[in-house]
Amino acid sequence: MALMKIVVNCETGVTEEIELTPAEVAEVEAAQAQNVIDQAAREAAETAKATAKASAQAKLTALGLTEAEVAALIG
Amino acid sequence: MQLISSVSVGVGGAATIDFTSIPGTYTDLMLVLSARATSTTATITVALNGSSTSFTSIYLNGAAGFAPTSATGTTLVGYASTSSHTASTFGNLSIFIPNYAGSANKTFSVDSVQENNGAASVNTTIFTNLWSNTAAITQVTLSLPNFAQYSSASLYGILKGSGGATVS
Numbered sequence: 001m002a003l004m005k006i007v008v009n010c011e012t013g014v015t016e017e018i019e020l021t022p023a024e025v026a027e028v029e030a031a032q033a034q035n036v037i038d039q040a041a042r043e044a045a046e047t048a049k050a051t052a053k054a055s056a057q058a059k060l061t062a063l064g065l066t067e068a069e070v071a072a073l074i075g
Numbered sequence: 076m077q078l079i080s081s082v083s084v085g086v087g088g089a090a091t092i093d094f095t096s097i098p099g100t101y102t103d104l105m106l107v108l109s110a111r112a113t114s115t116t117a118t119i120t121v122a123l124n125g126s127s128t129s130f131t132s133i134y135l136n137g138a139a140g141f142a143p144t145s146a147t148g149t150t151l152v153g154y155a156s157t158s159s160h161t162a163s164t165f166g167n168l169s170i171f172i173p174n175y176a177g178s179a180n181k182t183f184s185v186d187s188v189q190e191n192n193g194a195a196s197v198n199t200t201i202f203t204n205l206w207s208n209t210a211a212i213t214q215v216t217l218s219l220p221n222f223a224q225y226s227s228a229s230l231y232g233i234l235k236g237s238g239g240a241t242v243s
Contacts, residue, residue: 003090008080011096028090035118
């Protein structure tokens with residue numbers, strides 16, 4: 001099925017459904033693919049950060065710090 | 076707040092929803108969107124005046140307790156419910172664009188939720204965005220491959236009265 005765009009002219013109130021050109025399809029797909037990649041990278045970085053934090057908390061607890069003391073140090 | 080234009084996606088779906096020729100007669104703009112994707116791709120992106128460049132964003136995503144994240148160059152403004160989510164659920168977002176017709180760079184904020192009505196993790200996100208462009212905004216384009224039928228978007232104009240009061 002062809003990809004469509006809905007164009008709403010706010011001046012005239014006319015709404016049109018227009019088939020995307022191949023160039024527009026490529027542009028939309030490229031932008032979306034890049035956003036998915038970027039989002040995955042950001043989530044991976046955040047997950048790695050959370051994992052490192054949990055590891056640090058565990059190591060501090062193993063050293064004898066209480067949970068309150070660990071929280072005071074790294075939140 | 077006055078409705079400028081509203082549109083509902085038809086049976087064939089749509090890859091973009093494009094509000095053009097936005098009059099510069101309001102003080103601020105508010106765009107509200109109810110969206111579901113026909114595929115598993117959830118990311119909704121925005122373009123202003125046809126441009127997808129010069130965007131900067133900081134956002135906080137509540138999906139997994141993430142810390143605030145900054146992202147340069149992204150045009151991401153939210154997440155639709157997708158084909159992998161509960162049937163007939165729709166995510167939503169609202170974009171607030173103050174002083175859209177002014178001559179300064181444009182800032183805007185976004186609240187976005189990805190509805191699932193189920194146990195799977197979904198995104199609840201708030202964004203602060205900057206579009207480093209001084210042109211008056213006359214076009215707002217939302218993209219998602221592919222907006223499902225019954226997705227809808229409405230663009231509102233907000234007027235400030237001469238005494239600072241909001242005009243209905």
